[in-house]
Amino acid sequence: MIGAVAPFFQQYPLLWTFVKAVVLASFTLVIPLAVIWVERKVAGFIQSRLGPLHVGPQGTLQTVADALKLLLKEDIVPAGADKRFFYIAPYIAFISTVLSFMVLPFAPGWVALEMNVAVLFVIGVSLFNVVSILMAGWSSNNKYSLLGGLRAVAQLLSYEIPMVLSVLAVVFYTGSLSLTGIIEYQVKHGWNIWHPPIMIAALIYFICALAEINRTPFDLPEAESELVSGFNTEYSGMRFAFFFASEFANNFFITAFAAALFFGGWDGPVLPPMVWTFLKVFVMIFVFMWVRWTPPRLRIDQILRFAWQLLVPVSLLNLLFAIALGVK
Amino acid sequence: MPVSPEKPSTLSTVEILSQGMVINVGPQHPSTHGVLRLILTLDGEQILQCEPVIGYLHRGLEKMMERRPYRHNIPFTDRLDYLAALSNNLGICQCIERLGGVEVPERAKYIRVLLMELQRIASHLVFLGTFGTDLGATTMFLYAFREREMVLDLLEECTGARLTYNWIRVGGVPDDLPEGFGEKVLAFVKLFRERIEEYDQLLTRNRIFRSRTQGIGVLPKEMALAYGVSGPVLRASGVAYDIRKVDPYEVYDRVEFEVPVFDRGDVWARYLVRMEELRQSLRIIEQVLRDMPDGPVQTKLPKIFKPPAGIAYSRVESPRGELSFMMVSDGSPNPVRVHIRAPSFVNLSVLPRLLEGAKVADLVAILGSIDVVLGEIDR
Amino acid sequence: MKRIATDEKYNPLLYFIDGLTTMFFGMLVTWRNLWRPKITVRYPYQRRPVPPRYRGLFYLKWNEEKQRLNCVGCTLCAQACPTDVISMVKLGKGTNAGVSEFTMDLGRCMFCNLCVEACPFDAIYMGPIYELASERRDAALFRITDLAQGGEEAVRKNIETIQRLLAEEEKANPAESAHSAGGHAS
Numbered sequence: 001m002i003g004a005v006a007p008f009f010q011q012y013p014l015l016w017t018f019v020k021a022v023v024l025a026s027f028t029l030v031i032p033l034a035v036i037w038v039e040r041k042v043a044g045f046i047q048s049r050l051g052p053l054h055v056g057p058q059g060t061l062q063t064v065a066d067a068l069k070l071l072l073k074e075d076i077v078p079a080g081a082d083k084r085f086f087y088i089a090p091y092i093a094f095i096s097t098v099l100s101f102m103v104l105p106f107a108p109g110w111v112a113l114e115m116n117v118a119v120l121f122v123i124g125v126s127l128f129n130v131v132s133i134l135m136a137g138w139s140s141n142n143k144y145s146l147l148g149g150l151r152a153v154a155q156l157l158s159y160e161i162p163m164v165l166s167v168l169a170v171v172f173y174t175g176s177l178s179l180t181g182i183i184e185y186q187v188k189h190g191w192n193i194w195h196p197p198i199m200i201a202a203l204i205y206f207i208c209a210l211a212e213i214n215r216t217p218f219d220l221p222e223a224e225s226e227l228v229s230g231f232n233t234e235y236s237g238m239r240f241a242f243f244f245a246s247e248f249a250n251n252f253f254i255t256a257f258a259a260a261l262f263f264g265g266w267d268g269p270v271l272p273p274m275v276w277t278f279l280k281v282f283v284m285i286f287v288f289m290w291v292r293w294t295p296p297r298l299r300i301d302q303i304l305r306f307a308w309q310l311l312v313p314v315s316l317l318n319l320l321f322a323i324a325l326g327v328k
Numbered sequence: 329m330p331v332s333p334e335k336p337s338t339l340s341t342v343e344i345l346s347q348g349m350v351i352n353v354g355p356q357h358p359s360t361h362g363v364l365r366l367i368l369t370l371d372g373e374q375i376l377q378c379e380p381v382i383g384y385l386h387r388g389l390e391k392m393m394e395r396r397p398y399r400h401n402i403p404f405t406d407r408l409d410y411l412a413a414l415s416n417n418l419g420i421c422q423c424i425e426r427l428g429g430v431e432v433p434e435r436a437k438y439i440r441v442l443l444m445e446l447q448r449i450a451s452h453l454v455f456l457g458t459f460g461t462d463l464g465a466t467t468m469f470l471y472a473f474r475e476r477e478m479v480l481d482l483l484e485e486c487t488g489a490r491l492t493y494n495w496i497r498v499g500g501v502p503d504d505l506p507e508g509f510g511e512k513v514l515a516f517v518k519l520f521r522e523r524i525e526e527y528d529q530l531l532t533r534n535r536i537f538r539s540r541t542q543g544i545g546v547l548p549k550e551m552a553l554a555y556g557v558s559g560p561v562l563r564a565s566g567v568a569y570d571i572r573k574v575d576p577y578e579v580y581d582r583v584e585f586e587v588p589v590f591d592r593g594d595v596w597a598r599y600l601v602r603m604e605e606l607r608q609s610l611r612i613i614e615q616v617l618r619d620m621p622d623g624p625v626q627t628k629l630p631k632i633f634k635p636p637a638g639i640a641y642s643r644v645e646s647p648r649g650e651l652s653f654m655m656v657s658d659g660s661p662n663p664v665r666v667h668i669r670a671p672s673f674v675n676l677s678v679l680p681r682l683l684e685g686a687k688v689a690d691l692v693a694i695l696g697s698i699d700v701v702l703g704e705i706d707r
Numbered sequence: 708m709k710r711i712a713t714d715e716k717y718n719p720l721l722y723f724i725d726g727l728t729t730m731f732f733g734m735l736v737t738w739r740n741l742w743r744p745k746i747t748v749r750y751p752y753q754r755r756p757v758p759p760r761y762r763g764l765f766y767l768k769w770n771e772e773k774q775r776l777n778c779v780g781c782t783l784c785a786q787a788c789p790t791d792v793i794s795m796v797k798l799g800k801g802t803n804a805g806v807s808e809f810t811m812d813l814g815r816c817m818f819c820n821l822c823v824e825a826c827p828f829d830a831i832y833m834g835p836i837y838e839l840a841s842e843r844r845d846a847a848l849f850r851i852t853d854l855a856q857g858g859e860e861a862v863r864k865n866i867e868t869i870q871r872l873l874a875e876e877e878k879a880n881p882a883e884s885a886h887s888a889g890g891h892a893s
Contacts, residue, residue, distance in 0.1 A: 046467055219464060290734060295733055502820065535725045
């Protein structure tokens with residue numbers, strides 16, 4: 001399909017970019033609806049409940065209804081808020097997610113922007129998320145939000161480092177900064193996850209990913225029971241929806257990124273490549289949810305201690321290990 | 329809050345920095361378990377000072393009781409500690425029985441103990457669930473409440489209500505146990521033993537949970553005694569003080585059980601005490617069902633109950649601690665003075681001391697581990 | 708200031724391994740529960756069984772044999788009530804007395820069962836109906852026609868029966884019951 005339309009659009013590069021941007025933005029808006037529904041169902045089943053049931057078969061349209069409700073709600077801005085930052089924070093979060101999706105290969109040829117430094121790009125734009133959370137927490141002029149924002153920044157920055165180091169291990173091992181390149185390497189040489197240094201890198205990546213998308217046991221920034229939802233306490237309506245959507249789209253992205261780095265992306269027998277990508281992503285999303293609904297959350301000092309005392313040194317050593325083994 | 333340029337602050341930067349941030353937790357906060365308000369002074373994530381504000385649920389229960397005949401007051405006690413209504417019922421009934429010199433039939437005593445221990449399980453399960461959610465383990469909440477539903481179903485079958493049971497009367501209990509109740513309770517006991525193992529596997533042994541609770545909110549033995557705390561909070565600080573042992577009422581002197589005591593005095597110890605009490609309650613239930621004699625369950629009393637003039641004091645071990653009632657009679661149908669010693673109220677008084685120097689995240693753990701019920705504190 | 712007591716023997720790697728293993732066992736528990744039967748009762752469509760002793764909406768027992776309500780209007784239940792829920796209008800006097808009006812303000816009721824226990828005539832009971840919430844305040848006021856088993860029909864028959872009995876009594880014994888025909892309110 002993409003082969004049929006691409007030659008036509010490629011005559012008009014600007015239009016082609018626009019189409020891809022629109023498709024990706026809507027994908028980023030639609031994918032949370034599915035992920036949230038799965039999340040609610042999995043959470044419900046783990047907790048001996050049934051989850052959403054009423055809107056649509058098995059409650060499939062529940063998140064759509066919720067999203068519509070959020071879009072129709074009044075947009076409340078607290079009187080003491082720093083309005084400019086309060087307004088743009090959710091959009092920055094959302095845009096950073098959409099940008100990460102740009103370089104994500106779903107199947108051979110199915111990538112919006114073929115970039116030879118895709119990994120670097122992803123790491124770069126995902127940091128915008130931290131900025132948006134800090135902006136939201138600070139500009140809300142709410143003490144709970146402020147605490148949530150501070151926690152979020154401390155946590156996300158601390159976990160960004162081991163995460164980048166573990167991704168770098170893959171980069172050095174495969175000798176490519178392009179996601180397509182990494183996947184193609186795996187198609188030839190087998191999935192990265194089966195190689196010892198990358199195994200450790202994958203474990204570190206998994207832990208850091210939990211922290212990056214604020215899942216239990218690292219869900220401090222929005223700790224429901226302490227900070228009453230943390231940095232987004234004051235957000236309502238559409239702006240809240242954007243935060244929420246970007247969080248779950250990020251969830252999808254971070255697993256898709258892991259699938260590309262460690263599990264061979266679209267690589268797999270029998271089924272078409274696209275199906276393999278989504279299969280891997282949803283299995284990983286399920287594992288994330290499974291983890292989320294099991295343990296309590298850590299405390300901020302414990303989280304930072306864990307990152308700096310264990311993850312950073314181990315991922316550094318692992319990086320050396322990967323470089324030593326990966327030099328071709 | 330940024331300082332506005334129109335009104336320059338007279339404080340120097342150092343003074344502003346040393347003031348700390350005042351943050352208001354509650355009365356509508358998910359982790360204050362009711363309408364408790366805490367005024368915290370924070371230095372970053374560190375708590376410098378905590379001031380609990382209570383009274384949002386004040387109903388003047390003690391005064392209301394003085395305006396009503398003795399037996400009319402029993403349903404009001406359901407509203408004190410609404411998670412352990414039966415313990416409160418028993419507390420006031422024992423007090424009235426002592427005042428009027430009423431004898432309770434043997435079978436009624438056993439039924440009371442059975443209900444008390446079922447109630448303790450239900451109440452500790454609420455603690456377990458809410459404590460889990462406070463720390464972020466949301467699933468624990470639903471598991472604990474799932475098992476609590478089973479206890480509530482049992483109590484509902486026996487008493488007809490699910491929360492405000494009102495099923496202890498002066499001189500016994502209103503009615504015998506329903507048909508086949510014992511078997512159902514034993515089936516629950518069997519199932520619940522397995523479920524406690526599951527809780528241990530899910531929560532107690534979890535490294536994160538242990539890191540979150542161990543060494544947090546340490547209450548030394550001397551401070552615990554000085555503040556007069558009671559119940560699991562006191563036993564976690566190394567004092568083996570349980571009314572069921574030191575001043576046995578009903579048939580607690582005839583059943584075998586252990587009082588769990590831990591020396592650590594931290595949140596973890598308070599949690600462990602309650603988990604162990606769940607197991608001990610199951611033991612008591614089994615023994616009570618085995619030993620329960622047949623016979624009447626209620627002593628006949630006159631329609632208008634007038635105890636002789638005097639004063640009576642009774643105490644029971646409610647799931648939260650030492651719950652006592654004092655009543656003064658002048659021979660009329662109404663009490664002249666009623667006083668309730670609510671364990672949560674006394675236990676809460678130690679909270680500011682426990683929170684000094686703790687982190688904000690520890691606030692919910694420490695408050696949850698004290699396990700207060702606001703209905704009892706505000707009365 | 709008191710510092711948080713941290714575990715002295717903190718070892719990041721051991722803690723991490725411990726964390727992973729305990730996490731794994733915890734996840735086994737959640738996995739087991741994923742496949743357990745769900746306990747949700749889909750309330751408006753499904754309902755829990757109500758036990759026989761359930762303390763729901765009150766009813767006044769209909770005595771099929773005597774064709775009347777058991778209630779004789781003795782007001783013992785009203786006296787036993789801590790919150791003054793019950794008021795009634797007595798019909799007649801003596802052994803054949805009954806009620807013509809029996810009103811309960813359930814807005815005040817605690818469903819504490821004291822009135823049921825106080826009744827020596829097995830007249831008032833608590834039934835299995837629990838959906839009593841309403842948007843209107845006066846919906847909490849339950850009159851005799853709402854409370855009696857058999858509804859309005861039963862109340863009509865009850866009054867008929869009692870008036871017939873009272874009339875028979877008066878015929879047999881005219882002097883004594885002359886001044887009590889109108890009944891009295893409590």
